[in-house]
Amino acid sequence: AQTVTQSQPEMSVQEAETVTLSCTYDTSESNYYLFWYKQPPSRQMILVIRQEAYKQQNATENRFSVNFQKAAKSFSLKISDSQLGDTAMYFCAFIFANDYKLSFGAGTTVTVRA
Amino acid sequence: EAQVTQNPRYLITVTGKKLTVTCSQNMNHEYMSWYRQDPGLGLRQIYYSMNVEVTDKGDVPEGYKVSRKEKRNFPLILESPSPNQTSLYFCASSSGDSYTDTQYFGPGTRLTVL
Numbered sequence: 001a002q003t004v005t006q007s008q009p010e011m012s013v014q015e016a017e018t019v020t021l022s023c024t025y026d027t028s029e030s031n032y033y034l035f036w037y038k039q040p041p042s043r044q045m046i047l048v049i050r051q052e053a054y055k056q057q058n059a060t061e062n063r064f065s066v067n068f069q070k071a072a073k074s075f076s077l078k079i080s081d082s083q084l085g086d087t088a089m090y091f092c093a094f095i096f097a098n099d100y101k102l103s104f105g106a107g108t109t110v111t112v113r114a
Numbered sequence: 115e116a117q118v119t120q121n122p123r124y125l126i127t128v129t130g131k132k133l134t135v136t137c138s139q140n141m142n143h144e145y146m147s148w149y150r151q152d153p154g155l156g157l158r159q160i161y162y163s164m165n166v167e168v169t170d171k172g173d174v175p176e177g178y179k180v181s182r183k184e185k186r187n188f189p190l191i192l193e194s195p196s197p198n199q200t201s202l203y204f205c206a207s208s209s210g211d212s213y214t215d216t217q218y219f220g221p222g223t224r225l226t227v228l
Contacts, residue, residue, distance in 0.1 A: 004156070043202065091157065093156075100145060100147070101159045104149075104156035106155060
């Protein structure tokens with residue numbers, strides 16, 4: 001079974017500072033993609049960043065970057081220069097070649113303090 | 115505007131009263147899927163569809179039905195809702211060219227079964 005674990009239910013960060021969210025996963029597959037989704041209070045699911053498992057280079061999208069460690073099956077998200085609008089629940093997810101299902105972690109609630 | 119729409123956004127019903135949640139996308143996507151979100155569990159897939167008339171079960175299909183008669187629509191049917199189906203439901207779609215294509219989510223439907 002494929003599993004995704006987010007070990008931090010909640011995190012708090014001061015505005016303009018950096019926060020890192022952890023995510024580990026378990027799969028025997030070698031070909032897969034990883035994602036971070038953001039869910040603000042509006043409940044809309046918004047794609048933050050995606051990472052191809054076969055790529056060594058870590059993905060970056062503006063203030064969001066990942067640290068992908070394939071051997072350790074770890075996929076952490078770093079939010080730099082945190083803004084109040086980053087307050088949301090963040091979900092780690094992955095999808096692999098033999099399945100068309102996104103497997104999600106339980107989520108991490110991030111609160112950015114002014 | 116490219117989007118996935120769901121209706122209704124909020125629904126309160128009683129046990130056993132059949133209901134349908136509609137989902138429609140205007141992006142000509144082949145792949146569509148339904149997820150439910152519960153606290154501490156993240157999102158779990160209910161059903162998915164690779165194309166018209168092609169559907170398959172996800173992780174938690176019990177108590178749900180779907181149909182895909184048109185490419186743009188993928189309704190979720192609860193024939194006899196029960197309180198354990200109280201949840202937040204999301205419809206998602208992607209182009210289907212590859213399992214790796216980004217899934218776009220609808221705004222969510224908050225369902226309460228009394």
